[in-house]
Amino acid sequence: MTRYCIDTSAYSHFKRGHPPVVERLDSAEWVGVPSIVLGELWTGFLLGNRLAENRAELNDFLASPVVDEVVVDGDVAHVYGEIVAALRRAGTPLPTNDIWIAATAARVGAIVLTYDPHFQLIQRVGSEVIPLPA
Secondary structure, eight states, X not given: OOEEEEOHHHHHHHHTTOHHHHHHHHHOSEEEEEHHHHHHHHHHHHHXXXXXXXXXXXXXXXXXXXXXXXXXXXXXXXXXHHHHHHHHHHTOOOOHHHHHHHHHHHHHTOEEEESXXXXXXXXXXXXXXXXXXX
């Protein structure tokens, strides 16, 4: 079963039609969108000039029967703490929101689908890093 949790970069490239991410998401059996990703998207939408279009596109995406929002709860917070502790011990700090996204993916047993290679430093969760388009 192909289960992905997407980060903001994956959603953004999906909306741009980048074939590698479009193919993966179109064939996925389940796609999780962490609440953290929604927050990052909304920030961009509110600072941009396409609020209505972006809102409609996001609502359509979230309405797909294979897409679910994955909320941050106490279990995710615990996994987040474990990941942060492991990264600090290893001397490899990462962006806080990306650690939350990884914790969310770990909690639901999904792979992080991303364009950001630093997710590979998180041993608690698998990631599939798509190369940036040329």
